Amino acid sequence: MKNLKISCLSLFLVSFLFSCSYTPPEPADDPTNPRTAPVAGTADFSKYVAVGNSITAGFMDNxxxxxxxxxxxxxxLAERMKLVNGGAAFNMPVFASPTGAGFSGFVPGTTTPVGRFRFVLPTCASNPLATNTLGLTPAPIVPGDNLAPYDADRAALNNFSAPGTRSFHVLVNGYGASPQQGNPFYWRFASAPAASVLGDALAAQPTFFSYWLGLSDVLFYAISGGSGNANPGTNPATYTANDMTDPAVFEAALSASLNALLSGVNTKGVVATVPDLTKAPFFRVINDALTTGGANSPLPFALSEEQAAALNAGYAQLGPAAAAVNFRAGKVNYPVITTATGLRHMDPGRDFLVLTTPQDSLLAGSISACNPGQRAGWGITKPIDSRYVLDETEGNMVKARIEAFNTAIRAAANAGNYAGRLAVADIYQLYEGLDNSRNSIAPGGYISVDGIHPNPMGQALIANEFIEAINAEFGSTLPPVNIRNYRQNILPES
Structure with missing residues (x-):
């Protein structure tokens, strides 16, 4: 198996990528009044501070x-604020690497970190890593770099965001104590080994802040196929990496964070809701690749009566755990998946193969022109492991948890003690309004090739949602940006 690859798209998508593109609409320069110079309204943008996780940090392409x-x-957002705050600086703890560092560990057999992903074409000569794929593949083009400490003035930072940060993590002293303890992405720029994210943000003395946490509180449970605990209790000290955060823990962390950030007499801010993670391309790409194409699609796969009978006999030996497995003759069979309640056939409308699924292990038949061998038969002779499947039950738990987080966020913003001081950027609704061509890693899409994080154009779209919320709450007239000025995913490289 080629575990280095995130995954792949089916061959039909290759032709799609080169046959069409989407031109996003261009927003007006200033939807409030294009002829009026930007004003701050009742907000003070002279010192803007951002608190968040991977998206806020600019993590994309894995x-x-x-x-x-x-x-x-x-x-x-800070660039737009400069129009009304005298050009105040916004400093990021930039990791000056063109290839970056991600969560994927090391290139197999080396100590070289896996860097950012880009599309590559599965040609045997130029892309040996793609020999076991079905089609277009997000993969590391060049090796990444080891994370290095931020060596500029940490006291002058404005963005206190690190990939992987959960809601309660920002309150933890020592969260960036070392690369091995806490979060290595925060370790890079933490003011001291015993510092906390929120403490560092408050030390910057913000007059305005953005706060967007909650995605990481469900992300690792979801992308691991529900391998963690969906209900781990209310003591975060006992949580493992893939557990979902309890709603009570999230609400307490949210309240503590907002109370601290709004402790300044005139400080104001904006919070954001969490989008429905189950609709991200990470959970849709492989399903679409295997089921789109009608009679010629890989799924459902066809079996003869003899093949179906033999498979049913084999699974019957597993007893009650495989009672829901029933192969039939014809092109009507979906893969067998592993769930918490036993084995059953996948429903591609409700169960999702995650983007990390090793494609060379799925189903049967030739893999590509580069490798005419057989796949490992996952889903036929061997159930697909649960860590590669976000099944319906797990997906519903993720949705319910996000709904609980968003309820808490909206309630906090409407609390009497925050009246007139807190805007809400409804990113959940923003994502709900995206069609499949935009909520996509294909050209025209706003999602980077890791299937989760927005690309630069997606980030610009999110910035405009923040701007709209800020203008509506504080009477400011910050102009939105032209999202056409920001790139989408880089086209395939040969």
């Missing part, structure tokens, strides 16, 4: 790298 950080929505 890595933290320089271009991604430079196109993060807080940077875009």
């Amino acid at each position: 890595a933290l790298y320089e271009e991604g950080q430079q196109n993060a929505y807080p940077v875009i």
